[in-house]
Amino acid sequence: MRPESPRQAVSFAKRFRAPYMAGGTWLQPVWERDRCWPGRLVMLNPGWPGFRGVDENSEGLTVGALTTLDELARHPLTDPYLPPLKGLMNHVAGPGVRHLGTVGGNLLAGGDLLALALALNATVDLVGGKGVNSESLAEWIREPSPGDLLRSVTVPDCQGWPVAVEKLGHRERFSPTRATVACAHDGRQVRLAVCGEGGAGRLVVTEAMLRDQGVPGLKDLATVAGSELQALGWRDARLRLAVRRILSFLLEEVNRGV
Amino acid sequence: MGFDRTMETRGDIVTLDTGSAADSPSAVNLHRRIEGRLAYATDQQELPGLLHGAILRSAHPHARIIRVDSARAWGMPGVQGVVTAADVPGLNRFGIVVRDQPVLCDDHVRYEGDAIAAVAADTREQARAALEAIEVSYEPLPVISDVTMAEQQAAIHDTNGSNLLARETLLRGDVDDAFARCAAIVEHQYQTPRQMHAFMETEGGVAIPDGQGGLVFRVGCQSGHRDAQQLADILGLAPDQVAVEAVATGGAFGGKDELTIQPVAGVLALQTGRPVMIHLDRFESCRAGMKRHPVSVKITTGCDAGGRLLGHRVEAVLDTGAYASLGPAVLANYLDHATAPLYRIEAYRVSGRLVYTNNGVCGAFRGFGGNQATFAVESQLDALAQKLGIAPTALRRINLRSPGEPGSRSQTVRWTAPPADVLAEAAASPLWSARHAGAGRWLTGTGMAMGAQGNGLGDDLPDSGGGQISLSPAGRIRVAFGFSDFGQNIAEAITCSVCDGLGCQEDDVEVVLGHSRGPDSGPTSASRSSVLMHGVLTSLLPRWKAMVCHQAARLTGYPEDGLEPGPGGLFLNNHQVLSYRELAESSDPDCMVAEASQDFPVAPGHEQPVGRYLQLQIATVARVAVDRLSGRVRVTDLHHVTAAGRVIYPPGYLGQIEGAAVMGLGMTLTEDLPTRDGRYVADNLDQYLIPVFHDAPRQRVDVLDNTPKDDPFPVRGVGELGIEAVAPAITAAIEAATGIRVRQLPVDPGDLLMALSAQEQDL
């Protein structure tokens, strides 16, 4: 189905209980594996205003949900705002998939960009049955509103922020994510976020500890971060250990840049 | 041929380089493949009346089949044929060593890939849709998934008594007495994974009725002649009614050694009277296809105060899955390698058990049990060296066999260079003096291991093969062997040998491979093809040269002993007097056909030779970097020193070592297919991860070759050698970098990280 507008897309999706199709790189393997294809698809149109492209504005940097991963990686605004993004993108899926897959699709599938977007306190613009509304990305992934269509994601003006992000996979490239860890300093405090096997989220307790205690002992950081990860759903103690260590490493990097 | 065969020669050692093959005629063959103009087994689309087959596989890893009702499938759109066990015309069983695997299961299913029924339809999608209309009712049976308990559980095969398929023990001397005299003893458990071949082209091909009641199979396979015999029995046809043409296929590595889709495709083709293509998709290949035997082994090894190996005890268990396939031969080869062919050990007791479970099916896989055993043996030597306080290279130097000594099974062996020289070259690798980063997140280290491999099918298996050479009507020198081409450059190697032997050029030669109605060269496996090919050509070429010169002399009137074959035709005093084309056009083709066959070389003078006679060696030096933050391992460099006879086709030799090494790297770092209650936990390449471009290390392959010019066996098959020592070399390097020795593969970064962290806390 080819709706003419985002509002119509939302209404078709609801009425026919059909999935949205952007790049399809997440859905297609699921259908192929289950050997079960939907009778109807709601085709999303990157031509709809606000759905594709990278835009500087008063809120910061807005990325349309239908921007492909490759377009984002190569966009001239990427380096000034988020220097580590280009390097991270080489590890997100594979080059072919990045030409098809979209930013929105990546966020919705719990992909690597989620950690970075959460650390930057991103907000999302959603098209729902009752029009467009914004909410924080963190809130949206905690309580997604099914049927709402993601139009764009906005990060604040983070030019000059020290930002560090790292993906831990199983092999050098083209790997499912074990964990992606992101660390950003907004001038006042450090923000930490993770996504991957244990789920996505901001490490707010750990952030608070860092804010209140200045530079913590490594042991304290490890304990607090470890518990917070476990509470988020990271059950594998060995992976938690890796995440904690990468977190310390990224923190050092970010603090050097402050 | 335009290949730059050497880059650097230091005495007998040569570093291999592909050279620049861009201008050589064989580049044309490469161009065909790069341009996508070579039709592989599953690219054969253009057959008139072609049907597509799909296979219904078991819903349970272990169950009794109560009822199969395929009636409704006949009514599905596009369906032209539906078959179940009752439709198998002949023997409903196959298997290279033991024919215990049903073509279509009748009363029992024993793994989740077992085939129960199949459909042929106009399109693949229609065939698969029709499978849904076949009703099967099962009575699930307890799943035998723990190999350590399987022997105490009910037998999966009624005919076998228990789930112990085979057991074997190799003995030398009195091992208990030897241990009593040891100054140092180490005992460890090792585990190697259930690896998947992951050839890029999955199993597939076509069965084509020949119009006379027989069938021609054009498939990706490794042993067309042997397959044809099994297929004739399955299809109730006379042997000469079944022909197999081994079509170029996208990789095999042992996974296409056994029959794959051929039996079902054949049954469907006979029923419908039309050609039937079956191409397993990757999900199905993961679920139903062959795997490498996972092995669990406990080894005890001891030496005296001087480092001489006195005692060695091995107890191994191999999980063979639901059917035998080549399991018994893998067990035998595992044990052979577990006797540590390179080293002198006074006494050993090496035993292994091959056990049936409902965990998939395991069979031939590059290395064939040998590399799993070498991983354990080499790790033991390092452990012993550490206990004794000497360098790993020193312990090896003390115990390495020398040429002229018998092998580890007391058999006569032929090496192509002294093992001590191979070790010395490896010990001199520049990787040892690499700068090791101390600070920073990457811990680097260098380690090495050695391995030996024997060519040929091994104990008690008939092993022979032949070839044929003739002149085609178009005037090309047609060389036919029964080997299959799955990308191992065998045609190029044959062409090189023929050009060397006759003095002709590449363009003059036409290699024909893999026709079961042509010469039987035996299976394309066990690294045997190069040896056989060389032996057969050595016999064939002089005879054929004589035939050709005789015929040319008759046609031209020139004296026979003055004529010489050369590029394009026959020469007299360096002047071409007759082209091959002219020779063909003016002659009866049958007067210039030569055939030869030979037995695979085994040790002379033994009535029942044990072990392998023709041996090769490799020493692999590995450099790794371990991330102290995550435990992840990267292999940055591999340096192989090989002693594997004469190099016939340098790019082929180099490619085999490099390719096998990275396959071994995958087995060491990321590849495993565990099962949960008999079901694989991964079903495609997004979950089963093989090395990507950026995982590949820099590699260097050196060739050490001391074989005299007139050695009767100057050639070895290097298809498997590269995988032999890479796993223990990597774990030795990890130990050098971190102090931690990993004995279960694949290396788990989480476990390595925990060990690293514990170590840091101890500091």
Add this chain to the structure above:
Amino acid sequence: MNVRDTAPEGSVLEEVSFELNGHTISRSVPAAASLLDILRASGQVTSARAGCRVGRCGACQVLLDGCAIPACLVMACQLPGRRVETVEGLDSDPDFLTVRDALAGANALQCGYCTPGFAISLVAGLRQRRQGHQVDLAETVAGNLCRCTGYGGLRRAVGQLSDPGHHANADGPGDSLLGEQK
């Protein structure tokens, strides 16, 4: 979102038209049919192969509007008006010939089944480079799997394509085996 709808395959057909190797083709296919299956059914393409069907091996890689993508992940409904190129149509393309000669010269293939996919990735990279973009050719093939070669010849070919003045064998023994981390 309901992705478990079991509408029978082929029930909703769409007419799709797109450009394949320079000419238009039209087919009537289910909307969710993959470009890979359409190409192979067309009888004009065998170089794109079903290695996995989940976009994880690169054997089905083709150029879509000049970008190297896995054809198994592109659906019929995404095709109208777009331009597809496969190696079958590139035989006189100068970038393809450069790639082909580099691959052949470095003996970067054994069975060759994955090679057209690699060639497509590298052709896309060379085109980008000619348009003035910074291209790391090794990154372009990060999503192409090869099981036969261990990537040795491919590394050499990529080295040569990245720096044509460099000898084809970028990792020859003349180069030190000691080096910085990649």
